[in-house]
Amino acid sequence: MxxxxxxxxxxxxxxxxxxxxxxxxxxxxxxxxxxxxxxxxxxxxxxxxxxxxxxxxxxxxxxxxxxxxxxxxxxxxxxxxxxxxxxxxxxxxxxxxxxxxxxxxxxxxxxxxxxxxxxxxxxxxxxxxxxxxxxxxxxxxxxxxxxxxxxxxxxxxxxxxxxxxxxxxxxxxxxxxxxxxxxxxxxxxxxxxxxxxxVTFSPNISPEEERLDWTKTNRQIFNHIRGMYPWPVAHTLLKGERFKIYEARLAEGSGRPGEIIALSKKELVVATGQGAIALKTVQPAGKPRMGIADFLNGFGRKLAVGDRFGE
Known part of the structure; x- marks a missing residue:
């Protein structure tokens, strides 16, 4: 033995x-x-x-x-x-x-x-x-x-x-x-x-690497989000406050990077440097993690098409 x-x-x-x-x-x-x-x-x-x-x-x-x-x-x-x-x-x-x-x-x-x-x-x-x-x-x-x-x-x-x-x-x-x-x-x-x-390296993720860069393509941002889920979790800014994005999916559309280009009771689509992503699971500052429909039913009512993430 x-x-x-x-x-x-x-x-x-x-x-x-x-x-x-x-x-x-x-x-x-x-x-x-x-x-x-x-x-x-x-x-x-x-x-x-x-x-x-x-x-x-x-x-x-x-x-x-x-x-x-x-x-x-x-x-x-x-x-x-x-x-x-x-x-x-x-x-x-x-x-x-x-x-x-x-x-x-x-x-x-x-x-x-x-x-x-x-x-x-x-x-x-x-x-x-x-x-x-x-x-x-x-x-x-x-x-x-x-x-x-x-x-x-x-x-x-x-x-x-x-x-x-x-x-x-x-x-x-x-x-x-x-x-x-x-x-x-x-x-x-x-x-x-x-x-x-x-040889390539994969050092531990730094806090700076958790932040999303909306000028990247939708595929790159999609990969970034799932490459941070379930930890340490990707984040951005929304109306000047930290906003975590746990899950998203690829979507179609165009606009300024970080701009909300589609908004409904159940969907929030954000433009990237090329293409767009639809948010699925998020966490606003000071709030628990939630599905996008729950977010839009509450805090999301203050948002409008044309608002931008990352600012």
Whole structure:
């Protein structure tokens, strides 16, 4: 039986961990995840999805704010693990930890060498990619730069957003790992080096990147909105106040970028640099998230064709 330390944080990682727990070839000695955080307006402490899975299986959980130089690092190195598996953990692994095991592999949600970094799914959508995927790779000190063990792609559809792709790719990543890890551990798979000339990056989304640029095409704005949904959520300005747009669809029409060109009890269509989009789910400043019909029935009564978003 192969003894593993598992490291991960979000639901994507939890799916991978569940896969390992369901395979009797592996024993999970410990789980490492990010510290519990206060979330929402009420600042309620929420444990990570990976921690929830670990506790349900009575596994030891380590949550260092920073793994390097921590007491948790020494404890992990003393466990006698054969290897480490990470999936969206969120921290670099110290070299001495990598050197303390026979192997360390990462389940990364992109088709490397494209989209190294913390937000590969967001950028795949924002940039209008036709496919997304998962790469199983060896871990090295440099971010997502290790040799590739296996990869698998799936198509991106217009119905996809960050949430749906995370769910799909979590299953892809789980299966890719379980199918290839035994042969890799046995030395039967030869990893392939990444082509440096093809490397692109997907750093965590900055607040500035959440804002919509209405001069872009309707397809670009549509991709931007779904590339921010369900988090961190795209926004613009409406009558000088922050206005979040969760969901939209492509529409026809023309006008000045950001201009409302069609308005009814159930529809609000906004012109872009080329074409238009119809808003579906929104959140005005100081209000809860709502469908467009509910918005138009309330605050929307103050709007008129010719008003502009972004001003």
């Amino acid at each position: 192969t003894k593993l330390i598992f490291m991960g944080t979000p639901a994507f990682s939890a799916t991978v961990l569940k896969g390992l727990l369901g395979d009797d070839q592996y024993e999970i000695l410990a789980v490492v995840t990010q510290p519990d955080r206060a979330v929402g307006r009420k600042k309620e402490i929420r444990v990570t999805p990976v921690k929830e899975v670990a506790l349900a299986h009575n596994l030891p959980v380590y949550q260092p704010e920073k793994l390097s130089g921590s007491p948790e690092l020494d404890a992990l190195m003393s466990l006698g693990a054969d290897g480490i598996v990470t999936a969206a953990f969120g921290q670099f692994l110290p070299t001495k930890l990598l050197n303390s095991v026979h192997f360390a592999v990462n389940v990364h949600a992109s088709l490397l060498p494209k989209y190294r970094g913390g937000a590969p799914i967001h950028y795949a959508l924002i940039n209008g990619e036709s496919e997304a995927g998962v790469t199983l790779m060896e871990m090295v000190k440099e971010m997502d730069a290790g040799d590739m063990i296996a990869k698998r792609a799936i198509p991106i559809t217009d119905e996809d957003n960050v949430g749906t792709l995370f769910e799909k790719l979590a299953v892809v990543g789980r299966d890719l790992l379980l199918e290839n890890l035994p042969a890799y551990v046995a030395g039967e798979l030869k990893p392939e080096a990444q082509d440096p000339s093809q």
